[in-house]
Amino acid sequence: MNVPLTKTAYEDPATRAAWRRAAVSRLCAFLLSLASFVIWLYVVLLTPVWTLWVLMPVMFVLIHVAMLTTVKVSGILSLRRVLRVYPWRSFPGAASTAQNGTTRFSFPDPEHPAGRHVSLAYGNWLGSGYTFWIRKVRSGEVGEVWFAGDPRFLGVVAVPGPRRLVRVAQREAVDSRMPARRRGVGQEARERARAAGARVG
Structure with a gap:
């Protein structure tokens, strides 16, 4: 596939579409990571106290995933900024x-x-x-x-x-x-x- 002959990458329609797909994908991942905390809390409230030994490590994993998705969402605009220059x-x-x-x-x-x-x-x-x-x-x-x-x-x-x-x-x-x-x-x-x-x- 040939590289688009545009002054900047963002002037290419396929690049703008790819950026929008990346933005939607990262935003959805971020929202799902937030929803996972609500589900985790719901499970905690409906299960016996001793299950916290199992559920607490799950919470740390959810926190790690939420941090990663937050970074990715915050990087969406920086992606576009680069594409508008080069x-x-x-x-x-x-x-x-x-x-x-x-x-x-x-x-x-x-x-x-x-x-x-x-x-x-x-x-x-x-x-x-x-x-x-x-x-x-x-x-x-x-x-x-x-x-x-x-x-x-x-x-x-x-x-x-x-x-x-x-x-x-x-x-x-x-x-x-x-x-x-x-x-x-x-x-x-x-x-x-x-x-x-x-x-x-």
């Missing part, structure tokens, strides 16, 4: 599995496309091993990926189509506790990264 580009063979089991995406450095590559990691949190990008990359089912962004800062990765949108970022581009990247980035690239929501030096 166009899609196709990269066959960019996805691989790292030694620690996470997924690594390797893209050419925009300032040195012939020689240097920059890696972005995905999946270093509890439960990520069950996600699409960990399972399918590990099994070798993901060949070509689409990328919209600057790998020195952040971007959105997708299966050609696009499908399975996921945001990836360098830690210093999103974590205020770390110094922002200053070297090896031109002024235009810095401004685009800032417009996409990255921290820039």
